[in-house]
Amino acid sequence: MTAIGGSRVLARSxxxxxxxxxxxxxxxxxxxxxxxxxxxxxxxxxxxxxSRLAAEIGRISGRPPALGFLNINLxxxxxxxxxxxxxxxxxxxxxRIVVIVDDVLYTGRTIRSALDxxxxxxxxxxxxxxxxxxxxxxxxxxxxxxxxxxxxxxPQERVKVVLGLSPxxxxxxxxxxxxxxxxxSP
Numbered sequence: 001m002t003a004i005g006g007s008r009v010l011a012r013s014x015x016x017x018x019x020x021x022x023x024x025x026x027x028x029x030x031x032x033x034x035x036x037x038x039x040x041x042x043x044x045x046x047x048x049x050x051s052r053l054a055a056e057i058g059r060i061s062g063r064p065p066a067l068g069f070l071n072i073n074l075x076x077x078x079x080x081x082x083x084x085x086x087x088x089x090x091x092x093x094x095x096r097i098v099v100i101v102d103d104v105l106y107t108g109r110t111i112r113s114a115l116d117x118x119x120x121x122x123x124x125x126x127x128x129x130x131x132x133x134x135x136x137x138x139x140x141x142x143x144x145x146x147x148x149x150x151x152x153x154x155p156q157e158r159v160k161v162v163l164g165l166s167p168x169x170x171x172x173x174x175x176x177x178x179x180x181x182x183x184x185s186p
Contacts, residue, residue, distance in 0.1 A: 006177040011172070023146050028061050036125070037066070037097050039057075069088045071084045106138075129142070129144045130145065132163075137155060158175070160172075
């Protein structure tokens, strides 16, 4: 972990690529049902991670999973200050194994909203959760099934995840203290 000013770099491209590969293997092994796996990235934070996981799962298994994206704004219990593209759901979710994908797990409120959105779209056989960073400090009893990194933080810190669409891009996970600019993921 490298410190930059009041920030610390938790992971860079090479380590993030290894984490994505490990998460993909963990997801595909117990969920290797023919055509039954659907990855749903939570709009903004989980979109790129879900795309990279889908590509890696396809490489590992020879069958990429269905890939979609969730806009959870309607389900949030706080004020939404930004517009997001609509949800893109690739197929009926009923009877399928759905993996909700997000970059950072913090209070659990975003995932609660995602669960509400998914159950409004159908009745999956199972819903799992995959996150790149679990920073702790939960307000709701939500636990990820697949976690890239457990990183305890304080409420004053922010976790910023920068992911490109391919492993060749410049990826980074940074933990910033209060007052550091650029940290936008809670």
